[in-house]
Amino acid sequence: MNIRHDWTKEEIQAIYDTPLLELIYKASTVHRQYHNPNEVQVSTLLSIKTGGCTEDCSYCGQAARYHTDIKVQRLLPLETVLEAAQKAKDSGSSRFCMAAAWREVRDNRDFDKVIDMVKGVNDMGLEVCCTLGMLTEDQANRLQEAGLYAYNHNLDTSEDHYNNVISTRNFSNRINTIDNVRKAGITVCSGGIIGLGEKDADRISMLHTLATMLKHPESVPINALVRVKGTPMEDMPKVDTWDMIRMIATARIIMPTTMVRLSAGRIEMSEYEQAMCFMAGANSMFSGDNETLLVTPNPSLSADQMLMKNLGLNPMKSKKEMAI
Template identity: 70%
Template sequence: MIRNDWTLEEVREIYQTPIMELIYRAATVHRQYHDPNEVQVCTLLSIKTGGCPEDCAYCPQAARYHTGVEVHKLLDVETVLKKALEAKEAGSTRFCMGAAWREVRNNRDFDKVLEMVKGVANLGLEVCCTLGMLTEEQAQKLKEAGLYAYNHNLDTSEDYYNNIITTRTYDDRLKTIEAVSKNGISVCSGGIIGLGEKEEDRIAMLHTLATMNPHPESVPINALVPVPGTPLENQPRVSVWEMVRMIATARILMPKAMVRLSAGRVRMNVEEQALCFLAGANSIFAGDKLLTTPNPDYVEDQKLFQILQLKPRPAYKQQEAKCCEHA
């Protein structure tokens, strides 16, 4: 049964379940709603890099930090469509375009992004964007252009949020998610662990996601990749067990969601990634970069899929399943 009325106490109880029992329970739920041997392969491309006015403490693209990231203006449409085609040929079925903007502005750059969305959708890929804050009108334009999903992470709990970002509020994030959802675009929203938050912050963030109605279609679980020059450059590495606990809890709370093993995967070996898939992760980012941070390359992921006998999830599968339900 899909629930949107989880209490904080219920989420805490699930999260704190002994790890072996938690993995078993999550794996059982996973099999009820998904093919356990199928993983959604997504590619994330930075279409406008660096120079962001925000102060997100983990981000190498913030203009105020000295991280060595070179500022690049918005890519041209042809370059992006070429990258999308390469991603499709390498096995990706979702293509996400990220721009280091605080918010979307109604200008020529946004018009170009709408062209990119149309072009990527025409390739048969699920097209996703992460462009910062959006209005309802902008969300509507993206939907009309063919946007399938929009990523806007909560990052952490509402209580811990101001320790990580001060240039926008938690409510700003929730308003963008609402604007996306109102326009029939799939919501992709998750968070990052390893920011110095407490266990209670992780539980609170999962509670916020699990009480959205509907649940996010995709829930990325990121482990911080510390970048020299950012305020969080000296944060210790998150253990695989912390990632497994987050993924398993997300899977139990949001059974139909794609739970994405995202940033931090580059530091995991095959066995650690296998544990995450067993706990309910069924989506990854492919390609050697996640915007500006390292990620396993396509060849490594092909080996991973061969070893674990995984297969890529087809594009638009969830949409097709809904059509079949109504047929």
């Protein structure tokens, strides 16, 4: 199968609408062509600065304007972050992701501290990922020079639906940051969230944007909305797992070499439902011993280890480890 970057929305829609079992079979076949089906990339995500964000993302409990139970936490000390990274590595993670609830990166002491964190985690042999909000080209270059392997900046949803979810920035801001990351030679992690009141056409449009980039994102997280009390989307219905499976399988078929990450929302899935997602082409997930994904619930490390054991899955080595 050739790697394509010229997918049409109609072609992606046709894949998405394929009868489910046939869709899973096709996605699993593509997955086995490009990946080891018995390996899953285990990533750990740490919130290094929590809450107090000036954005108004309707799903996010870290937005300062919403009244949630989330405790605001200033930027963590370097030693705390490095201890968490070492613990993640010891538990089988190959990628360590650091998230700060910022609208954009500012050239100040906090960014200098993040640079030190990137250097320290990189020295451990882990793939280092950050999600810090919008980035300039110069800031992306600084992160790359410090050893950053990946930068996460999700599209969240389609361009047409975007303003229904967020008003404090626009869709083009997302694309600009991804472009700056690419120019700096950092790999891209970008996906989205389903369950934000979007239509199927919006899901197709979001996947179309990713799949028609000059270079596909190396990682595409597929998130199910986790409803946070106090946010405008607290009463949205639970995302149907079948919809998650369709998104994962479609992403796998149109972006064959990409790591498709089963991300937020796993806490509401059974082992059987998660197994179907891996069968449909997911080969990455977030795990950790604090049972949270940023500020929302996530399965425990022990539960994930049992899941992988039951499914016969092994943690993938980092690209840095494989290069040795």
